[in-house]
Amino acid sequence: MASSRTIGALSREAGVGIETIRYYERIGLLPPPRRAESGYRHYNDDDIGRLRFVKRGRELGFSIDEIRTLLQLAAQPEQPCAEADRLVREHLAEVEQRIADLSRLHAELAGLACCSERRASDCRIIEALAGAPLPHA
Amino acid sequence: MASSRTIGALSREAGVGIETIRYYERIGLLPPPRRAESGYRHYNDDDIGRLRFVKRGRELGFSIDEIRTLLQLAAQPEQPCAEADRLVREHLAEVEQRIADLSRLHAELAGLACCSERRASDCRIIEALAGAPLPHA
DNA sequence: ATTGACCCTGTAGTGGCTACAGGGTCTAGG
């Protein structure tokens, strides 16, 4: 019930690296925690919650700035959350775009991987990169 | 037939930014070109080819170091191209992994975007980030 | 008293560009 922990314990509990936690504090994403006389940081349960929120946001692909906004929204429970919704939709569109890009990429790469036995002069990979005809065998 | 162009012309022909071309030269990805007395860089047709090769490689998602390797392979036409093939297959696996990751992400985000009219205190987005129960409505 | 795990600050590096600042050069029009 002490609910006070050093940065190492917080790191393990939240699954976020120590250096990353200090970085988040430096950029103002996490508030400066209480300090012991030694100068050691000490975190309480709210701090874990906040850090987990940040971690989850990063896993969902939000930028630090977007997470900053989401944290502010979370702290104002009376405000409507249209802003959060907008962020999510925007992000969703970006993810869809990236999936589409990667799928095209995948098709292109899949068409290349097949020439281990040839010499580089005939290599379809090299040809494709060089912009050679590549008449589809 | 002069086949000599300044960096600006090369930039337009290859579709690569001027600053990026100078950056590629600085890191040794492109060889230093001939210089006019004024100090201006002048590029020939081989240089466009090489730069286009690099551009295409980047578009296919290869790292600068991978492109360095591919360029070396392309310059040794008698070598078998197993190495190029390995690079492509490795890269293909990474792309597949990223598509899978993004697809999971997409599903998660899609499940969140739907609460514009609520207040932040009930917002499923905020809840999901905070690790709240989220009992699926 | 010592060991070793932990913590501190501050700085520099990563990748792949991109954006200046502060200058020099070249060319077309007047």
Added chain:
DNA sequence: CCTAGACCCTGTAGCCACTACAGGGTCAAT
């Protein structure tokens, strides 16, 4: 011949989100 404006040069710093030190201090157990 002069000037405006487009182009080029070098060198450095910034971007994102960390990550990795270096060089020190603290704490708990033995």
